[in-house]
Amino acid sequence: SQQGEEDPQALSIQEGENATMNCSYKTSINNLQWYRQNSGRGLVHLILIRSNEREKHSGRLRVTLDTSKKSSSLLITASRAADTASYFCATVGDTGTASKLTFGTGTRLQVTL
């Protein structure tokens, strides 16, 4: 079953704009991760945020985590056409399932020139 639900399912923006994607999950987590998938390819890890962290940055990426609301957001600033891809959140549980990585449904991001 899916642990995370991303919102929106699809997002279309112009180059230079910021893109924000949200993820909600159901059970307690140890950490939450964001991945990117180009069409028809494998996933690439972007950033990991632990349950005791609230915000994390990596280049043009900013991730927030609100464990009280069981939600996270991924912000991509100054988007580029090359950012066009699907983005997924994934969670690792905190109850003896440290090896289990469960993905959400994804957000398809389209960045146009």
Add this chain to the structure above:
Amino acid sequence: SQTIHQWPATLVQPVGSPLSLECTVEGTSNPNLYWYRQAAGRGLQLLFYSVGIGQISSEVPQNLSASRPQDRQFILSSKKLLLSDSGFYLCAWSNRRTSLWGNTEAFFGQGTRLTVV
């Protein structure tokens, strides 16, 4: 450096035929291994994960099985494929040592697109 190999890239199989997808990891030892399936335009469904040789956890009842005959080899199989088995299958690994502290970044293969006809 660590690499993950998954093959074949594409596969077309008739209904009722067997399936064997193989995934191998290089450059690391004792990894966690995962098989995911992705329907067109959808998220990833965890099918199996393994924390060691011969240790397989199944996430959903289905027509598929998984085996880990060697530390860095993970095989997805079916005796008789169904139309509903079509999809994009992804193998992944994570470092067992760091996963003990929850730093379970996963590294993915390039996937196998399976079409059952």
